[in-house]
Amino acid sequence: MSENNKNDKKGNNTPGLVIGMCMGIAIGIAIGIAIGTAVGIATHNIGLWLPIGLSIGLSVGLVLGFAMGKKSDNDDEDKTDGQE
Numbered sequence: 001m002s003e004n005n006k007n008d009k010k011g012n013n014t015p016g017l018v019i020g021m022c023m024g025i026a027i028g029i030a031i032g033i034a035i036g037t038a039v040g041i042a043t044h045n046i047g048l049w050l051p052i053g054l055s056i057g058l059s060v061g062l063v064l065g066f067a068m069g070k071k072s073d074n075d076d077e078d079k080t081d082g083q084e
Contacts, residue, residue, distance in 0.1 A: 017069030024065020025058065032057015 036053015040046030 014069075017066070020067070020069025020071070021062070021065035024063070024068055025061040028057040028059070028061015028064060029054065030057070032060070 032053040032055070033050065034053070035057070036050045037046065039053065040049030043049060
């Protein structure tokens with residue numbers, strides 16, 4: 001049995017959650033870098049604010065991705081309930 005099948009049975013690694021996490025992290029990093037760069041330019045200390053923005057963006061992206069993944073998993077369950 002493959003590793004993905006083992007995780008699916010445990011409910012730890014569903015496709016919707018993985019896709020949601022990837023999307024959330026990508027969006028969070030992009031927004032964090034943009035905000036960190038803007039604040040760094042405004043304060044003339046880009047070396048400090050770029051990693052701070054990246055860290056905050058990554059954290060927000062993880063939360064956003066987890067929420068997006070859980071929402072898509074619930075949508076998938078609703079679709080399969082009608083088919084049974």
